[in-house]
Amino acid sequence: ALQHRLWPDIDRLVKQQVAMSRMGIGDCGTGWQLFAEDGEMKMYRREEEIDGMVVDPLKAVHIVKGITGHEVCHYFFNPKYRYDWETTLEHMTVLENISDDTLVFLQTHKRIWPASQRDVVFWSHIRKLPNDQDRDGPDIWTVVNNSTESPEHPANVGKCVRIYLTVCLLCQTRVHPPKDGAPITRDDVSCKITYCSVVNPGGWAPASVLRAVYKREYPKFLKRFTAYVINQTKNKPLMF
Numbered sequence: 637a638l639q640h641r642l643w644p645d646i647d648r649l650v651k652q653q654v655a656m657s658r659m660g661i662g663d664c665g666t667g668w669q670l671f672a673e674d675g676e677m678k679m680y681r682r683e684e685e686i687d688g689m690v691v692d693p694l695k696a697v698h699i700v701k702g703i704t705g706h707e708v709c710h711y712f713f714n715p716k717y718r719y720d721w722e723t724t725l726e727h728m729t730v731l732e733n734i735s736d737d738t739l740v741f742l743q744t745h746k747r748i749w750p751a752s753q754r755d756v757v758f759w760s761h762i763r764k765l766p767n768d769q770d771r772d773g774p775d776i777w778t779v780v781n782n783s784t785e786s787p788e789h790p791a792n793v794g795k796c797v798r799i800y801l802t803v804c805l806l807c808q809t810r811v812h813p814p815k816d817g818a819p820i821t822r823d824d825v826s827c828k829i830t831y832c833s834v835v836n837p838g839g840w841a842p843a844s845v846l847r848a849v850y851k852r853e854y855p856k857f858l859k860r861f862t863a864y865v866i867n868q869t870k871n872k873p874l875m876f
């Protein structure tokens with residue numbers, strides 16, 4: 637395929653993020669603390685600071701019945717759905733349509749008192765990966781979002797503080813074939829979702845405020861997003 641300017645970065649980061657996501661919490665070494673749990677959803681964080689700024693890595697694992705990894709990644713990647721599920725979003729622009737699987741976004745997020753408002757520029761890439769652990773299992777789907785520069789939108793010139801993030805959504809579909817050989821329905825599928833993110837808040841914000849924001853916003857985001865995908869797909873044919 638024709639390579640574009642971001643391709644080497646994207647390819648390297650996707651491979652690195654997928655490898656990290658596939659590691660369980662256990663073998664990521666210690667330091668992960670469970671901070672939120674709701675049914676099948678478990679959220680872990682590590683407390684890390686860079687230059688006194690909270691950049692706590694987050695890892696969430698969730699198992700959702702009735703949807704596939706392709707569907708989860710489709711609704712996460714495609715800009716036309718984002719305002720429906722991203723509650724902290726104030727404005728979103730697609731700066732570049734690099735290819736049908738790679739976009740560059742500019743997003744401004746609602747201000748969270750007492751911190752100043754944030755914006756972010758990132759490339760977003762969706763990819764299907766062969767399921768090398770279970771050869772005849774369904775493919776794995778992933779979306780990786782990673783901050784990038786935009787000459788037209790330099791950091792910290794307007795009212796917003798630029799944040800920097802790396803996000804990886806990795807989805808493994810599981811099919812539980814019906815005994816009587818009947819066609820597969822939504823009752824026979826589930827999706828194991830791993831969501832990893834590291835957000836550097838850019839300018840300084842009180843550690844207590846940031847940790848409270850993350851503790852509130854991440855569980856809300858994953859629950860709302862997965863409920864959105866269930867609702868959007870329930871009367872549609874399965875997308876594998």
Ligand SMILES: CCCCCc1ccc(-c2ccc(S(=O)(=O)CCO)cc2)cc1[C@H]1C[C@H]1c1ccccn1
Pocket residue numbers: 722724743745748751752754756781799801803833835837841846849850853854857
């Ligand atoms: C003082 C607060 C500073 C940080 C505010 C902020 C900005 C962007 C983001 C963010 C930006 C992108 C992504 S994504 O996964 O790529 C999807 C596409 O939107 C995810 C999260 C997060 C937060 C932090 C609110 C926290 C928060 C956490 C989950 C959801 C929303 N807000």
